[in-house]
């Protein structure tokens with residue numbers, strides 16, 4: 001009681017006359033927005049909020065990026081779904097074309113033997129000397145050891161004495177699958193990617209399905225003769241269009257082995273043998289002519305384990321241009337069909 005009176009007295013002496021309203025107004029002053037102290041605190045608070053928002057946003061970006069790298073997210077467990085989607089409904093024959101590179105051959109046979117969809121592995125051998133007994137035994141052993149399934153893949157060499165690129169598309173008499181996966185001895189496609197591309201092929205079994213797209217375009221027309229250009233990876237990347245997939249890593253139906261060897265004009269065989277090139281362009285034209293449809297490019301990382309290969313040699317693109325035009329003039333029309341479709345694995349692409 002006495003202190004209260006004392007404060008009142010003090011207020012009275014300081015402001016002259018005491019008024020409760022005046023006191024209230026003075027007290028409120030501390031809390032009104034115009035006070036510099038409060039202004040600063042609100043600013044600080046908002047600044048912190050902005051920072052937190054930014055932080056959360058970058059965290060989200062990181063999560064999105066990371067999950068796109070590792071796959072499993074939101075319950076899309078790749079192991080679970082691949083065990084469902086790799087069925088006994090079908091399997092494929094791996095056709096490996098090799099030439100004097102036994103160490104690469106051992107690596108790729110070991111790899112493809114480990115893929116659960118592999119029914120058989122055929123190695124196309126094109127040398128005057130047959131593979132040594134040691135190499136045969138070694139590869140047979142690798143296949144048995146690496147295979148993850150109860151049913152062990154068949155392993156066989158398909159022997160040819162002459163070095164002829166047409167050998168890689170010779171018909172195989174006792175095939176157990178319609179699907180052929182044609183691959184170079186230095187190309188590794190991870191099993192999961194391979195299985196996915198196999199399911200793409202199953203939905204379009206008359207089409208070529210592969211990982212290495214190439215394109216063509218009309219360059220010029222001289223006195224009624226169209227001249228085409230062959231476009232490599234950078235052209236495909238730039239245009240987003242392609243009309244071929246190369247047989248260095250592609251699925252196709254086994255019926256095309258017979259068509260290639262027995263129905264394709266023999267002038268194309270001669271050309272491929274003479275030039276030691278363009279068997280893949282010939283196959284692309286053959287399938288396009290038979291189906292009137294484009295191939296399908298599948299998204300997926302593939303690995304080349306050997307040296308850079310022939311496509312890095314000088315004059316390669318001239319040779320490819322010439323092949324394309326010579327073959328097209330044999331067909332009389334351009335059979336290739338261009339497309340922009342790319343098959344991607346949806347469980348890796350949930351962010352759209």
Ligand SMILES: *[C@@H]1O[C@H](CO)[C@@H](O)[C@H](O)[C@H]1NC(C)=O
Pocket residue numbers: 263264265289290330331
């Ligand atoms: C292209 O396809 C047509 C129609 O299927 C066929 O008659 C023709 O022989 C094919 N051309 C070549 C060069 O294979």
